Amino acid sequence: MSIFSKTKSMFHLPEGVIYLDGNSLGPLPKATPDHVSNMLTKEWGDLLITGWNKADWMGQPSRIGDRIGKLIGAPSGSVVMGDTLSIKVYQAVASALDLNKSRKIVLSDNGNFPTDLYMVDGLLKSLDNGHELRLADPEKVEAALNEDIAVLMLTEVDYRTGRKHDMKALTAKAQALGIIVIWDLAHSAGAVEVDVAACNADFAIGCTYKYLNGGPGAPAFIYVAPKHQEKIRPALSGWLGHEAPFAFDIDYRPGAGIERMRVGTPPVIALAALESSLDIWDMVTMKEVRQKSIELCDLFIAQVEQHCPSLSLNSPREGTNRGSQITFKFDDGYAAMQALVAHGVIGDFRAPNNMRFGFTPLYIDEGDVVAAVKILANVLDNKLWDKPEYNQRSRVT
Known part of the structure; x- marks a missing residue:
């Protein structure tokens, strides 16, 4: 049995469903219910409040942070868990601005995930000190760098198209100009090979409910380069x-x-769920995952272009230039995706016309790709999407 056949067997995958949306929410590891149940009954149940010491709940954020750190090239003691990604964005940008007080501009790109931009905009308005959020097209970020910029904040992999920034090159160029660099790894951690230490990133942040399969609302992480850890001033001065x-x-x-980047009480139950997923990650290397991911994505592109000519590729064709997702454009993409889900293939939709598919080798294989495209072709060829029920917009797309 190949390593990925073994990992696939470790996930709860509903019968008759091909799950291509792990880039939004990873599926449930089979071990998670028992792992969480044990925490609930043996720790919370039997230990009660003594679990903070006897089960080391207080140490969870740093202990699990070190496990995440291994997946993103971070040294021990540089990653801590807790809160949401939005909170971690706020923390990182506020601390970065404090390290570069003489400058007022935060640069990002207009393909960044909106919550990152919302959090920065809100922070700058609260500071009310002449700061500016400046946006560039993703392809023009490097050209937009200059010595007026305080902070460069980018998401490495574009959530819509999968386009991947060159983390190492952009970090080096920015830092040569005196800019502090923050990377959002929401679509990178568990999807692509990341080495924040080798890239010399100042800060990195990310979530754990996508490729890391921590469950809905799983806690976020923040990385701070060791050289900054004793200098940064936490903007959210929580008691922990x-x-x-x-x-x-x-x-x-x-x-x-x-530890100074901790805020409030750690989400012990959620961290227990994440911990069980990380046991699966201990079985593979990111190099193996990345290689297989590119193969699956390449196969999907080839199959879709052969069997679904009405779709238009909206992701980089070259595997090294994208994350672990593929996006195709279709004018009626929302309805087509709802029809596809109804017929057993789960992807998702991102406005205005992007049908998005994620490929995680831990539980997706070549057979899934071929079968998914066959169903997609049937939905498109027979216009199965052209029904009123598939055009009713749900709250989550």
């Missing part, structure tokens, strides 16, 4: 980022290293 939380001092003193 305090040097001595249980001294209950009135004045805030930031904790040591990455």
Whole structure:
């Protein structure tokens, strides 16, 4: 049995469903219910509040952070878990601006995920000190870099198209101009090979409910380069980022290293679910995952272009230039995706006309790709999407 056949057997995959939406929400690992149940009954149930010490709930954010760190090339003690990705965006940008006080511009691209831009915009308005959020086309970010910019904040893999920024090159160019660099790895962690240390990233943030299969609402992570950890000022001075939380001092003193980026009480149950998924990740290397991902994506593109000529590729054709997702444009993409889901292939839709498909080798194989395209072709060729029920917009697309 190949390693990916083995990992596929470790996920709960509903009968008759081909799941190509792990880039939005990873499926349930079979071990997770028992792992969480054990935490609930043996730890919370039997230990009660003593679980904070006896089960080391308090150490979870850093302990699991180190496991995430192995997937993104971060050294031990540089990643901590907790809160949501939006909160981590706020923390990273606020701390980065504080490191570069003489400059006022945050640069991002107009393909960035909207919540990143919303959080920065809200932060800058709260600061009310002449700061500006400046946006460039993804392909023009490098040309937009200059010595007026304080912070460069980018999502490595575009959530719509899968287009991948060159993290190492852009970081080097920005830092040569005195810019602090933040990378959002929401569509990178568990999808592509990432080495934040080798790329010299200043900060990185990401979520764990997509490729890392931590479950809906799973906690986010933040990486801070070791060289910055003792200098940064936490904008969100939560009690668990305090040097001595249980001294209950009135004045805030930031904790040591990455611990100062903790905010509130850790989500112990959610972290337990994530922990069980990371056991599967311990079985593979990111090099193996990346190689297989490119093969699956290439196969999907070839199959779709052969059997579904009405769709137009909206992702880079070259595998090294994209993440682990493929997007095709179709004018009636929303309805077509709803029909596709109804016929057993789950992808998702992103406005204005993007049908998006994620490929995770941990549980997707070549047979799934070929079968999915066959169903997609049937939906398109027979206009199965052209029904009122498939045009009713749901709250989540």
